[in-house]
Amino acid sequence: MQGAGLEISQDSLYPLLRRLEDQGILKSSWKVEGSRPRKYYIMSSEGQKIFKELREDWLRQTLIIKEML
Amino acid sequence: MLMTKEAETILQNYLHAVERKLPLRKRNDIIRELHSTIMDTLEAEFGDEEIHEDQMSSFLREFGSPSKTAAGYHEIRPLIPSALLPLFSLIVTIVGAVLTGIFIVGIIVDAVSGSLTGVSFFLDLTELFTGVTSAFGVIVLVFILLDHTLKPEDIPFSRLDDAENWDPKKLPKAEFQRRPKTAESVISIVFGLVLIIAFNLFAEDMAMQWSSGSTCVYIPALGPGFLALIPLLTFRWSLGILVHAGILLRPAKLLWFRISEVLLSCFDFAIILMMLRSEADSIIRFDLLANTEIGDVVPILRWLYYGILTLILLLSLFEAVKGSWNLLKRSHDLQSFR
Numbered sequence: 443m444q445g446a447g448l449e450i451s452q453d454s455l456y457p458l459l460r461r462l463e464d465q466g467i468l469k470s471s472w473k474v475e476g477s478r479p480r481k482y483y484i485m486s487s488e489g490q491k492i493f494k495e496l497r498e499d500w501l502r503q504t505l506i507i508k509e510m511l
Numbered sequence: 512m513l514m515t516k517e518a519e520t521i522l523q524n525y526l527h528a529v530e531r532k533l534p535l536r537k538r539n540d541i542i543r544e545l546h547s548t549i550m551d552t553l554e555a556e557f558g559d560e561e562i563h564e565d566q567m568s569s570f571l572r573e574f575g576s577p578s579k580t581a582a583g584y585h586e587i588r589p590l591i592p593s594a595l596l597p598l599f600s601l602i603v604t605i606v607g608a609v610l611t612g613i614f615i616v617g618i619i620v621d622a623v624s625g626s627l628t629g630v631s632f633f634l635d636l637t638e639l640f641t642g643v644t645s646a647f648g649v650i651v652l653v654f655i656l657l658d659h660t661l662k663p664e665d666i667p668f669s670r671l672d673d674a675e676n677w678d679p680k681k682l683p684k685a686e687f688q689r690r691p692k693t694a695e696s697v698i699s700i701v702f703g704l705v706l707i708i709a710f711n712l713f714a715e716d717m718a719m720q721w722s723s724g725s726t727c728v729y730i731p732a733l734g735p736g737f738l739a740l741i742p743l744l745t746f747r748w749s750l751g752i753l754v755h756a757g758i759l760l761r762p763a764k765l766l767w768f769r770i771s772e773v774l775l776s777c778f779d780f781a782i783i784l785m786m787l788r789s790e791a792d793s794i795i796r797f798d799l800l801a802n803t804e805i806g807d808v809v810p811i812l813r814w815l816y817y818g819i820l821t822l823i824l825l826l827s828l829f830e831a832v833k834g835s836w837n838l839l840k841r842s843h844d845l846q847s848f849r
Contacts (some may be wrong), residue, residue: 452548453575457583460537472543477512480551481544 459483467492512554518567520684522549525571527685532581539840541584549574564680571679591654599654606646614639632811691768696755703752710741719800728803736793740785747778773834779827787820 443450462468467489472479485493530542553562553570578593591599617635621627717732754771757764791813792798801809
């Protein structure tokens with residue numbers, strides 16, 4: 443995200459990931475890779491459905507704004 | 512990744528400070544994730560370089576204060592905001608102390624005037640409970656109103672945001688790393704010795720004694736059940752003395768001290784359970800008291816005896832479980848993160 447120019451602090455990101463997990467949008471699992479365990483988040487099937495809908499909505503909105511501008 | 516022992520202690524204290532402010536649900540998982548994230552960030556920032564106390568301290572200052580880090584995980588706004596908590600605690604303590612004081616004075620007045628009975632005692636206790644709960648409710652309501660009408664900085668004793676003023680080196684030590692103070696260990700040793708001497712040399716002399724008219728009433732306090740337990744209790748107190756002497760002489764052996772503490776709590780639990788399983792009269796001679804002029808209060812004293820023993824039993828169980836949990840957590844953390 444940082445590479446794409448979207449700055450988000452860690453104290454905002456991780457609580458947000460947890461909230462999305464609580465809502466069933468994300469799923470998490472601990473994996474031991476290297477010297478210590480790390481938590482990985484992936485989108486659930488419900489999350490993918492919501493992501494698709496939101497993406498389409500976002501693109502539609504940006505198109506409208508672009509035309510307005 | 513390498514870090515000095517001091518840097519690791521600062522990190523542990525920081526995680527402990529965050530943990531205390533987190534919601535109970537998923538607390539362990541959040542701390543595990545936070546630790547993993549911090550280690551990844553440290554690795555990216557310092558690489559193979561050994562991290563020192565000052566570097567860890569400035570890294571954590573930049574990472575965010577424990578309050579700020581923990582705040583993100585709270586989904587529901589607390590009823591009393593943290594800025595008002597010091598004033599809230601102060602007022603609740605004062606009101607609680609005043610009400611308890613009134614209750615104690617009432618009991619003393621009743622006892623002196625001779626109108627104190629078991630029933631009146633419980634009625635007073637119920638009144639105290641009602642008074643404390645209603646006062647607490649009113650204070651909470653007042654603070655909710657204050658929160659909605661005033662700015663926290665306008666209220667005396669309010670805690671200002673610690674995001675800029677906090678120092679990672681001054682955070683309270685994590686439970687596991689908290690060493691007992693020298694005075695604490697010395698008091699434990701002296702207290703243990705006094706108990707051993709008192710119960711082994713003067714157990715038969717421990718008695719309840721008072722004057723009744725022209726006669727002096729003398730009733731031994733300890734029953735045969737308690738006298739039979741004295742060797743076991745002596746063994747327990749001796750172990751306590753050895754453990755505290757050990758940590759005084761070898762302060763670095765904190766892990767052994769924590770393990771010993773858990774074992775001693777288990778020992779306490781077993782002894783108290785043995786006392787609870789015995790008849791109350793075989794431990795304390797309530798049966799002899801029942802035949803005296805204060806015989807009416809003997810049922811209350813028996814109730815108090817069982818109540819106090821149950822409370823100690825629960826406390827020792829709590830200590831044993833808490834100590835075991837801290838040891839397991841510590842061992843898990845060491846395996847996971849080192």
